Amino acid sequence: MKRQVVYKRQIKTARRFIFENIMDLDHVCVLHRKWFTHLRTLVRRPDYVEYRLRGWFYGLKQDMRFVGASVDENRYWYEFVGPWVKVRVEGEMEGPDGNLLLTERFTYRFHWLTAPIFWFLGPLFKKQKENILEADSRLLERVYRLDQAGFKRFSEQG
Numbered sequence: 001m002k003r004q005v006v007y008k009r010q011i012k013t014a015r016r017f018i019f020e021n022i023m024d025l026d027h028v029c030v031l032h033r034k035w036f037t038h039l040r041t042l043v044r045r046p047d048y049v050e051y052r053l054r055g056w057f058y059g060l061k062q063d064m065r066f067v068g069a070s071v072d073e074n075r076y077w078y079e080f081v082g083p084w085v086k087v088r089v090e091g092e093m094e095g096p097d098g099n100l101l102l103t104e105r106f107t108y109r110f111h112w113l114t115a116p117i118f119w120f121l122g123p124l125f126k127k128q129k130e131n132i133l134e135a136d137s138r139l140l141e142r143v144y145r146l147d148q149a150g151f152k153r154f155s156e157q158g
C-alpha cells in the first residue's frame, strides 16, 4: 500500500548545508533523538551514506536501514527501510542559496498487514515529519546565518 505526500518549504540556507545534513549521520540521533536512536554506520562517503538505526514511532520500535545519496547539485534522495514501512524521499532545491525552495516528495510503502494501521496513523506521520523537518530547517538556517557572519565551525579550523 502506497501513500505519497509532497512538502514544499522556503528555507534560508545554502545547498551545501542541505547536502551536509543528509550525509551527517551524527546529527540524526541527537537532533531527532525523539524518533531515532542506536546509530550504526555502514557506509560513509561524501555523496552516499548507509546506516542502521532504531526508529521510535509513538512507542512502536523498529530497526531501520537508512540510505541517502546526492543525484546532482540540486537533487538528492534518501530512504528509510523498516519491517513495517519503507519511506523514500526525493528532494529538489530551486532558487538562489540563501533563499531556497525545497520540495520533498515522500512515498510511504506499508506492509499489507499493517497498512490499515498506518493509514489510520496518517496524522501522526504528518506530525513526526513536521517535527523532523522543522528541527532540520532551524538548524540549516542557523548554520547559514553563522556562515554568512564569518563564523568558522570547529571542523573547518583544524
Ligand SMILES: [Fe+2]
Pocket: 021, 027, 028, 031, 032, 132, 136
Ligand atoms: Fe535531520
